[in-house]
Amino acid sequence: MADNTDDDSLYRIKEGDYVVLKRGDIFKAVQIQPKKKVIFEKQWFFLDNAVGQLYSSTFEIVSGILQPQKPKNTESSSDAKEAGTDNRNIVDDGRSQKLTRDDIETLKEQGLKGQEIIQQLIENSSTFRDKTEYAQDKYIKKKKKKYENTVTILKPSCRILAMMYHGREPGKICHLRYDTLAQMLTLANIHAGSKVLVFETCAGLVLGSVMERMGGYGSVIQMYPGGGPVRAGVESFGFPAHFHDMLHEFPICHVNALLAGTLDTTAKDPSAASKQSSMAAEEEQNQPEAEQQGSPEEQSMETNSGADGGHNQEKEEREKRKEARAEEKKMKQEEKRKKLAAAAALLEGRNADGLVIASRFHPCPVLMGLLKFLSPSRPFVVYSQYKEPLIECYTKLKEQGGTVNLRLTDTWLRHYQVLPNRTHPVLLMSGGGGYLLSGTTVAMDRSKPAGSQREEEPAPKRLKLTDTEG
The missing domain is CATH 3.40.50.150 (Vaccinia Virus protein VP39)
Structure with a gap:
């Protein structure tokens, strides 16, 4: 049983995973992070509820929160069985739909979901039942792309990422x-x-x-x-x-x-060393004169009062930061040299x-x-x-x-x-x-x-x- 659960965890979304969001033919690669807002296709939402769900699951976006999509209701598709033989008598004059844009916005404000809005559009269309079965499917698919707020989360692969790019x-x-x-x-x-x-x-x-x-x-x-x-x-x-x-x-x-x-992989990279020395020289040149020599006010305070403890403390902190940066550069250079030697071998x-x-x-x-x-x-x-x-x-x-x-x-x-x-x-x-x-x-x-x-x-x-x- 333990092996089965381990295998099952490979197909479940975990926090920190890189995933690909899909809607239609649009893809986007993101990382699952807690309480991080994601914007995809002009919509924002959080991915917290996706953790623990299976990959390739489809979610509905409700007020910025992902909810697993329920199984499709087949009863609504029974009305679509009544279809015409051809589309020769259908004229696309923009008058077949009784619902206006304001009516659709009102339905959205009432909390109707995408599938319910599509059903309202079908019922208020005077030409839908006269269309052929293929034309009805095409109409429904087009409206789903526009009104259904769904997103599918996929596991990254070379094919999916290549299609995305x-x-x-x-x-x-x-x-x-x-x-x-x-x-x-x-x-x-x-x-x-x-x-x-x-x-x-x-x-x-x-x-x-x-x-x-x-x-x-x-x-x-x-x-x-x-x-x-x-x-x-x-x-x-x-x-x-x-x-x-x-x-x-x-x-x-x-x-x-x-x-x-x-x-010579044992010696330091001369090009990198020359770059670092030139960068260090530029940093020293770019430092304001107040940092290198101290401001005139500080000099006057030192000469007048003789209280230079604060200035010495700041100077020590600057030297410590400079030493830390130099040590960090040295470590990076050493790591780069080791990688170069391993690849050369x-x-x-x-x-x-x-x-x-x-x-x-x-x-x-x-x-x-x-x-x-x-x-x-x-x-x-x-x-x-x-x-x-x-x-x-x-x-x-x-x-x-x-x-x-x-x-x-x-x-x-x-x-x-x-x-x-x-x-x-x-x-x-x-x-x-x-x-x-x-x-x-x-x-x-x-x-x-x-x-x-x-x-x-x-x-x-x-x-x-x-x-x-x-």
Whole structure:
């Protein structure tokens, strides 16, 4: 029985969990915190009542408080059975609805819920019973979206978060669509126990998806540009603590030094040290003269009265704060050095099992540098919103050798409405899901010159773009 309760707790919402709110096709990632107001789709409410409920539960919002939605009443749907044969005699002139906007607002003030308001709209519509059964369902669905104050709480996953980012802020994830992300994880052969290199600027979505697929087993090395890694999307997954033990980080600017064997991980980072010294000098310069030397009033008081005890106490406090800041910077620098050394030790073996690249930077130099860390017969995949950078990568890889099974693909996705007697493609669809370059590394014979190896390989006559329907 204890095992069953433990399994059941995995599917229940707990305080501190990261969850995804859903209404229709709109998603939002939040954290469950006590007495914290959440605003979603122009409505505010508290998530306290969601604690202990099952994931994928739907709640009604009543005066800012979540209440579990009761099972739907099937009696109200019996009236909808009376339907017309076609809609040819229905004219949309705006006169079919007897209730005005003021009447609807009055119903809301009386405390009527969304389902009750919809029922009133149906009863006061002169054309509802003349519509076909499909048109009635469409009418009810449209009114539910407008008047029902419901929200569904979902457990975060790479598919849900990819849909959320693509629907709300596609620019943050380089317009990476969720079907393209799924193909990346498959083509890179992401699985538990492997060692994967990830270079991405998609707010941590690709990194979190790789970690989710690996299940906390193995190692992920995030190659990051700039001063530090960006992992906003990883937090939204709400991984357990042991998932972060497998995550390592390595700056992309030190790759060439690591390959050349000149990277010194025991010494302090010279770039960071120079930055900290310049920041300390700026802080001293920016300090007001009153703090450095004391104000004229304080100087006069010291000379006149000789009571400098308060001034000395303030000076000691400033020195203590400065020492605490210096100690904190030193600890952070030491921690960063340890992380750099641990990641460098993993990379020095050059035995990584996979490489995933998805960034706004030009992928060619990044790909050529990171491919050297892969073992032979290991997959790699590169994503780009545009095909021209990947064509350049394709040409460079063919010239250099060391890779096989190169494919440049364009993913295409279209949703279908699947309902009885009315299955058809949805009219609105995504314009494009980006492009993927995938391939496999091979062991090159270093005794032969690169030119002779290229001559043995048959040169491709033309570049083939294969369309894959998702």
